[in-house]
Amino acid sequence: MQRAATWTVCIAALALLAPGCAVRNTPPDGGGARWTNTLGMVFVRIPAGSFRMGTAASAEELQALYPRAEPRRLQGLDDERPAHAVRITRPFYLGQHEVTVGQFRAFLERSGHVPESIADGTGGYGWNPAYDPATTARGDAFEGRDPRYSWRNPGFAQGEDHPVVNVTWNDAQALARWLSRTEGRRYRLPTEAEWEYACRAGQQGAEPPPAALQGQANVFDREAAVHWPKWADQAFPFHDGHAFTAPVGSHAPNAFGLHDMLGNVWEWTADWHADDYYAHSPAEDPPGPAEGEVKVRRGGSWHTWPLYARCGFRNWNTPQTRYTLVGIRLVREAP
Template sequence: MRFVRIPAGEFLMGSEESPEALAAAFPALPRERFLKLTDEGPVHRVRITKPFLMGRHEVTVGQFRRFLQASGYVPESIADGTGGYGWRKDYDPATSPRGDAFEGRLPRYSWADPGFAQTDDHPVVNITWNDAVALAEWLSKTEGRRYRLPTEAEWEYACRAGTRTRYASGDDPRSLARIANVFDADSAALWPRWQAMALPHHDGHAFTAPVGSFAPNAWGLYDMHGNAWEWVADWHGEDYYAQSPLDDPQGPPKPAGGGVKVRRGGSWHTWAFYARSSFRNWNAPDTRYTLVGMRLVRED
């Protein structure tokens, strides 16, 4: 894995955009979507007190395979026998109770088979938060250096790379064409019911792209927007930003009775609105999905 040194520094975390501004920028989305973003605020100052090393790319299929071969670890989708999610050409989302874009969970799908072709250079998907932590812990033990998932604050700091715009590439969703594999005309051809949500360009990738296929951000990180959602270390807290410490926030404690882990950055199937630098999504730690992968941090 190749890593980029991220400097210590300060930034403003979160978004203060009004529902009206977002509705104007994303007219295809229903307005109620913009009323469900309270966890993106308040905007607050965060200080990252120590430099760290972040993976230049998302963890790839080949890297994950080598981890499994060397460690003997069995991913949760296989260990629990329930599998993951995947794309099937003749699957109809209308047959799913939730209208899900993908078929699953089914044992036929896993990190090794999300239903579409991947090479060793594509980002691994269909992995759980627990799988991601297992890789980091094994690599730490093997190399004698600490590898881990980034905190949510580290992730947004690195994604923004000094910007305060919606994306590292600017405010215009169309600017993602240069830096991100998101839901565009190529993907929309397979999901015509969501054509209105697609960016108009063709990037040549209907599914995941090999890591590093698009331009990096100003700090040399690739695919911080799009390609695969990335697990981070933090539990999700709806009102955490209002009480977040200034220095190196670690997220809220685990909620009583369970909780959900944050994932960031969007994916190849994500509408531009959800690929914003400030957008927060979350799932249970044992969730595995054909859009979700990981990126590692190595402590300096």
């Protein structure tokens, strides 16, 4: 980003929303590689282009790549198939990072929005070292719902520059609507196709092996496995320096200049989920199913096992779900 020294200071302090930093809330005429909005969110211009969406690998091929994955998990990936050609016909701006705690806090203070975990009184999910997943019917890794957990408190320490969690799809929509209204440009969640295109960033062929994510992603590694020893055999074979969330941008960016597309927190997309959507998906700018019950989230998190830390993996939850692993990354449409 070609800006004066003051701009550099602003970007470095974006999560802290340092006072006195003037931020540009529209890109320069004709577009630009990067720009920063009024909440300090940095956006990267993603060019139009084509890619192969989904997974072509068979269950046997995935088993060879992820030998510790349980066979039943390898059989549950049919919604990633068939792999198919997709064209993104228009450039768009995508958040360089996931929305931070500081940015979400500023949104709440300026907009008056009340997050669903607080508005409905049921809270969210959180990490509690005294909680035993084996004592619950679902065997969930985290305690909840509980009113003491929310975006403010996921049960572990977070700084202002960490990705916000325990936010619902509806909260993400509220943030996008507010930014659109206050800045006069359309913000929204990315479609699944836009998200996967940005994640792959020109990568062709098979997914890289798990070890290739070292230095690239905050995932379920040896630091995190200390807190969940029953799943230690599923941990990535390295240390990424973070047992829980990491400050956004802690790891190397992909070829588009985007950080944490894999790992750190799952990211809501705009699309409803349907198991068979890829079989009849449009070849250009697929919008996802017209209706559904659950929304797709992508990218994995700091608690994600190797099989799921892939650009092609799909997961989903209801729009009201709030969870200690799920956050937000926004699109700002190009002029």
